[in-house]
Amino acid sequence: xxxxxxxxxxxxxxxxxxxxxxxxxxxxxxxxxxxxxxxxxxxxxxxxxxxxxxxxxxxxxxxxxxxxxxxxxxxxxxxxxxxxxxxxxxxxxxxxxxxxxxxxxxxxxxxxxxxxxxxxxxxxxxxxxxxxxxxxxxxxxxxxxxxxxxxxxxxxxxxxxxxxxxxxxxxxxxxxxxxxxxxxxxxxxxxxxxxxxxxxxxxxxxxxxxxxxxxxxxxxxxxxxxxxxxxxxxxxxxxxxxxxxxxxxxxxxxxxxxxxxxxxxxxxxxxxxxxxxxxxxxxxxxxxxxxxxxxxx
Amino acid sequence: xxxxxxxxxxxxxxxxxxxxxxxxxxxxxxxxxxxxxxxxxxxxxxxxxxxxxxxxxxxxxxxxxxxxxxxxxxxxxxxxxxxxxxxxxxxxxxxxxxxxxxxxxxxxxxxxxxxxxxxxxxxxxxxxxxxxxxxxxxxxxxxxxxxxxxxxxxxxxxxxxxxxxxxxxxxxxxxxxxxxxxxxxxxxxxxxxxxxxxxxxxxxxxxxxxxxxxxxxxxxxxxxxxxxxxxxxxxxxxxxxxxxxxxxxxxxxxxxxxxxxxxxxxxxxxxxxxxxxxxxxxxxxxxxxxxxxxxxxxxxxxxxxxxxxxxxxxxxxxxxxxxxxxxxxxxxxxxxxxxxxxxxxxxxxxxxxxxxxxxxxxxxxxxxxxxxxxxxxxxxxxxxxxxxxxxxxxxxxxxxxxxxxxxxxxxxxxxxxxxxxxxxxxxxxxxxxxxxxxxxxxxxxxxxxxxxxxxxxxxxxxxxxxx
Numbered sequence: 001x002x003x004x005x006x007x008x009x010x011x012x013x014x015x016x017x018x019x020x021x022x023x024x025x026x027x028x029x030x031x032x033x034x035x036x037x038x039x040x041x042x043x044x045x046x047x048x049x050x051x052x053x054x055x056x057x058x059x060x061x062x063x064x065x066x067x068x069x070x071x072x073x074x075x076x077x078x079x080x081x082x083x084x085x086x087x088x089x090x091x092x093x094x095x096x097x098x099x100x101x102x103x104x105x106x107x108x109x110x111x112x113x114x115x116x117x118x119x120x121x122x123x124x125x126x127x128x129x130x131x132x133x134x135x136x137x138x139x140x141x142x143x144x145x146x147x148x149x150x151x152x153x154x155x156x157x158x159x160x161x162x163x164x165x166x167x168x169x170x171x172x173x174x175x176x177x178x179x180x181x182x183x184x185x186x187x188x189x190x191x192x193x194x195x196x197x198x199x200x201x202x203x204x205x206x207x208x209x210x211x212x213x214x215x216x217x218x219x220x221x222x223x224x225x226x227x228x229x230x231x232x233x234x235x236x237x238x239x240x241x242x243x244x245x246x247x248x249x250x251x252x253x254x255x256x257x258x259x260x261x262x263x264x265x266x267x268x269x270x271x272x273x274x275x276x277x278x279x280x281x282x283x284x285x286x287x288x289x290x291x292x293x294x295x296x297x
Numbered sequence: 298x299x300x301x302x303x304x305x306x307x308x309x310x311x312x313x314x315x316x317x318x319x320x321x322x323x324x325x326x327x328x329x330x331x332x333x334x335x336x337x338x339x340x341x342x343x344x345x346x347x348x349x350x351x352x353x354x355x356x357x358x359x360x361x362x363x364x365x366x367x368x369x370x371x372x373x374x375x376x377x378x379x380x381x382x383x384x385x386x387x388x389x390x391x392x393x394x395x396x397x398x399x400x401x402x403x404x405x406x407x408x409x410x411x412x413x414x415x416x417x418x419x420x421x422x423x424x425x426x427x428x429x430x431x432x433x434x435x436x437x438x439x440x441x442x443x444x445x446x447x448x449x450x451x452x453x454x455x456x457x458x459x460x461x462x463x464x465x466x467x468x469x470x471x472x473x474x475x476x477x478x479x480x481x482x483x484x485x486x487x488x489x490x491x492x493x494x495x496x497x498x499x500x501x502x503x504x505x506x507x508x509x510x511x512x513x514x515x516x517x518x519x520x521x522x523x524x525x526x527x528x529x530x531x532x533x534x535x536x537x538x539x540x541x542x543x544x545x546x547x548x549x550x551x552x553x554x555x556x557x558x559x560x561x562x563x564x565x566x567x568x569x570x571x572x573x574x575x576x577x578x579x580x581x582x583x584x585x586x587x588x589x590x591x592x593x594x595x596x597x598x599x600x601x602x603x604x605x606x607x608x609x610x611x612x613x614x615x616x617x618x619x620x621x622x623x624x625x626x627x628x629x630x631x632x633x634x635x636x637x638x639x640x641x642x643x644x645x646x647x648x649x650x651x652x653x654x655x656x657x658x659x660x661x662x663x664x665x666x667x668x669x670x671x672x673x674x675x676x677x678x679x680x681x682x683x684x685x686x687x688x689x690x691x692x693x694x695x696x697x698x699x700x701x702x703x704x705x706x707x708x709x710x711x712x713x714x715x716x717x718x719x720x721x722x723x724x725x726x727x728x729x730x731x732x733x734x735x736x737x738x739x740x741x742x743x744x745x746x747x748x749x750x751x752x753x754x755x756x757x758x759x760x761x762x763x764x
Contacts, residue, residue, distance in 0.1 A: 004490060004491075005492055006492075006493060006644050006669070008642075008666070019695055019696070019733075053667065053668075053734065054667065054668040055666070055667025055668030055669070055732060055733045055734045056667065056733075056734045057733070057734060067668075067695060067733045067734075068668075069668045069731060069733075070668045070669075072488045072670065073488070074485065074486060074488065074670075089482075089485060089486065090482065090702060092485060093478075093481040093482045093484065093485035093486070094478050094481045096481065096484070096485055097457060097458055097461070097477065097478075097480065097481035097484065098458055098481075100456045100457070100458050102511050102512055102514055103490075103491040103512075103513070103514025103515075103516065104514060120485065123488065123490050124490060124512065126490060126491055126492075127491055127492070127516070128514070199309050199352075199353075199354070200354055210714060213707070213709055213714075214709055214711065214714055217709040218711070228709075229706065230706070230707040230709050231704060231705060231706045231707060232704075232705050232707070233478050233702050233703065233704050233705075234702065234703040235700050235701075235702050235703075236700060236701050236702065236703055237698060237699070237700050238678065238699040238700065238701070238726075239699075240682055240685045240686065240697075240699055274682055274683075274686060275682065276678065276682055276699055288707065290709075295354060296309075296352060296354050
């Protein structure tokens with residue numbers, strides 16, 4: 001197993017995702033002899049997981065069952081332990097497309113945070129790209145390094161514990177793309193520009209507040225960036241439901257001598273409609289995404 | 298990894314045969330650089346020959362006669378700012394008479410060879426109201442005129458981003474109105490990455506196929522399932538992939554899926570597999586029969602006639618040989634695609650077409666390994682609701698989600714920041730999920746609340762009773 005390559009059989013040391021039911025999953029590290037408690041009972045790693053195929057059903061001690069899934073960055077995003085507010089798949093997907101990431105891309109990212117975007121970037125740039133990620137919080141940087149190792153992707157990433165606004169990304173002239181998710185992105189634009197390849201590259205800055213966006217756009221313009229574009233995306237979920245819609249009874253129709261007339265509650269009294277409805281509440285804002293192109297030097 | 302690598306400019310230079318994207322503002326067009334070929338873009342005709350040898354990202358002007366001229370590097374703060382500006386528009390009359398230059402005057406200026414920026418300056422000088430406009434209004438005016446009169450073109454390397462925006466802006470019908478943010482979701486939710494084996498069924502001119510291939514980087518394999526005569530690849534070609542990428546691309550006709558699943562697909566090395574083959578094999582035998590006939594009936598031996606006949610015979614045989622080779626080539630391709638599919642262990646499935654997604658999905662999911670993502674795009678919602686329902690009944694898939702995304706652009710300017718006035722109405726819908734091994738019903742894991750039971754007993758069971 002790795003986060004950048006599929007495998008078929010579960011092995012010792014793998015990180016797997018246990019699917020318990022609707023919107024209920026948890027990540028576990030597979031260890032010989034270990035056990036994991038779930039509401040359906042105990043999962044014994046040695047007998048229930050190791051050697052089993054990803055995607056299989058596992059019956060727990062109480063009789064209930066779960067599915068064991070191969071990890072993906074998307075599953076990781078919804079299951080990872082939060083150290084900070086994270087980026088979700090909708091924003092991540094657009095960032096990936098707009099930064100033109102693909103195998104071989106060299107990417108700079110700050111801040112690493114909880115590693116949600118990092119895992120997605122690593123999956124996209126593997127096997128020949130590299131991610132240079134900067135995190136100014138020492139423990140978070142350490143935790144990120146640990147996770148990358150466990151997820152067998154550390155060969156694709158370098159974590160640096162420093163302040164990107166003061167010290168930059170630690171490299172110059174090699175990045176195809178730069179991503180900023182920091183409180184004052186305008187302070188990092190100079191470093192972002194120098195990290196990028198001479199021939200140019202793409203930049204993205206994610207900010208929750210419009211004031212941050214304004215200052216960032218100004219800085220981008222001052223530094224000669226082009227195609228500056230700010231947008232936001234939101235995901236609308238449609239919950240599929242079968243709903244019962246009762247039909248009205250207008251009484252017997254005039255002039256008809258139907259034998260059923262006069263007998264109440266016969267025939268069609270309601271209709272089942274297969275439809276999809278929006279949830280009661282939805283995420284209304286995550287942040288603004290500002291993209292720009294660094295032209296050739 | 299070296300800390301600071303010098304880019305090789307060689308790979309950054311435009312060459313003949315390259316697929317490129319032309320850009321002016323927000324308008325894009327995909328073209329191939331061909332010798333002395335006339336290209337039309339934004340109502341202008343020109344040749345791309347002068348671009349060859351220049352660097353990607355370069356900006357060109359269209360000269361009289363249609364040749365491109367490399368534009369010198371832009372100097373920031375082009376001197377179009379006016380010294381005078383007003384406070385508000387209370388005294389500005391919008392009577393359409395403030396511009397003193399007529400259409401013909403402007404045409405004359407164009408013919409005299411005035412550059413876009415110079416024309417804009419002329420318009421400003423001949424506008425009676427310009428100096429009364431607020432600074433913001435002046436900026437807006439200049440921006441608008443620049444957009445109209447500058448004839449700059451930027452030449453870029455193709456990417457999913459550029460091509461997706463191009464198709465959505467120019468020919469959305471060709472891509473089933475798939476908006477680029479929805480395509481972004483497809484690629485990410487599908488976990489498309491190097492080294493996997495992905496099944497694609499699309500009728501989006503090859504754009505979805507190309508974007509999948511871009512994310513695979515030439516590693517792994519992509520099997521394109523196609524509905525009719527042959528797979529559509531035009532959009533994919535526009536990406537300008539290096540040739541080794543094409544080796545990872547396979548195709549398989551939908552009409553042979555059932556045979557493959559049943560194990561009855563005939564891949565042996567003989568003719569007669571599919572209509573085209575039996576027809577052509579008959580033709581070949583028919584032709585050779587025909588050629589043998591006149592020989593048996595021939596009496597006189599005219600040397601020139603003999604030579605011509607021998608030549609015809611040789612050509613016929615040559616064509617027959619070529620046809621045979623082509624068929625063998627086709628058979629080999631079918632066999633290699635079948636070999637990849639047979640294992641029923643694809644790492645992902647992407648569907649984006651004008652076909653009803655339900656049967657396509659149910660048919661192709663069989664080829665996907667357990668614990669792998671699949672994603673179905675449809676311009677409309679109801680067919681995906683059907684897919685969802687069918688999958689819930691059949692089992693074998695979890696985490697089903699029906700979504701669409703909402704996209705909004707912003708204008709960010711000092712004291713003028715607001716969402717852009719026009720917004721995209723819709724970008725299509727996505728159904729995503731993950732495959733699992735067991736085909737059992739999800740009995741106690743209802744992912745939706747059970748339909749409320751009514752007090753009355755008789756419940757209509759079909760939707761066709763009303764409306």
